Amino acid sequence: MENKIPDNVVFSEENGYNANILPYATTVGAPVIKTDDVVAWKNRGIHNVNKEFENKFNELKQQYQKLMEEYEWNDMVYNAKFSFEPVIGEIYHLYTGHDGINFLSLISPQEWNKEHIATFKLNSDKKWLILNQKNGLFA
Numbered sequence: 219m220e221n222k223i224p225d226n227v228v229f230s231e232e233n234g235y236n237a238n239i240l241p242y243a244t245t246v247g248a249p250v251i252k253t254d255d256v257v258a259w260k261n262r263g264i265h266n267v268n269k270e271f272e273n274k275f276n277e278l279k280q281q282y283q284k285l286m287e288e289y290e291w292n293d294m295v296y297n298a299k300f301s302f303e304p305v306i307g308e309i310y311h312l313y314t315g316h317d318g319i320n321f322l323s324l325i326s327p328q329e330w331n332k333e334h335i336a337t338f339k340l341n342s343d344k345k346w347l348i349l350n351q352k353n354g355l356f357a
Contacts, residue, residue, distance in 0.1 A: 228240065228244045288345070288348075291336070291338070291346060291348050292345060292346045294312070294320060294335075295310075295312060295322060295338055295346045296346075297320070298312055298319075298320040298321050298322045299315075299319055299320065299321040299322070300321060300322035300323075304322070304340045305340070306340050306341065306342050306344075307339065307340065307341075308324070308339070308340060309324075309337060309338070309339050309349065310322050310323065310324060310337070310338050310339070310340070311323050311324070311325065311326060311327060311334060311336075311337050311338075312334075312335040312336050312337070312338065313330075313332040313333055313334055313335060314332070314333040314335060315332075320335065335351065336348055336349075336350065336351035337349045337350050337351075
């Protein structure tokens with residue numbers, strides 16, 4: 219009976235007095251120890267990250283679609299028939315001829331009664347920038 223330790227004292231034969239290293243409260247007056255709800259935090263994080271990835275994907279998708287449209291217009295102009303060397307900064311008009319072949323001209327649609335496709339300007343990178351189009355060919 220002499221070796222008996224009171225109930226409110228934390229003691230073990232292997233570790234001795236170890237109340238300070240236990241992961242739980244050992245007295246009634248000790249603060250409540252509760253685990254954080256990390257599942258909710260993880261779910262909010264996953265939702266936010268997925269939303270960010272979705273937004274970035276949609277942004278890249280729009281950039282890709284715009285790039286492909288620019289490529290298709292440039293391909294159409296470079297494959298059109300013209301017998302002059304285009305000058306950077308000048309405005310040119312793309313038409314469809316009677317034979318169905320596209321051709322590039324300096325003559326504006328108001329001055330000519332041909333089937334107008336679009337109007338372009340050649341930039342310093344030799345890329346055709348579309349200024350306006352008759353109908354939504356690639357849009």
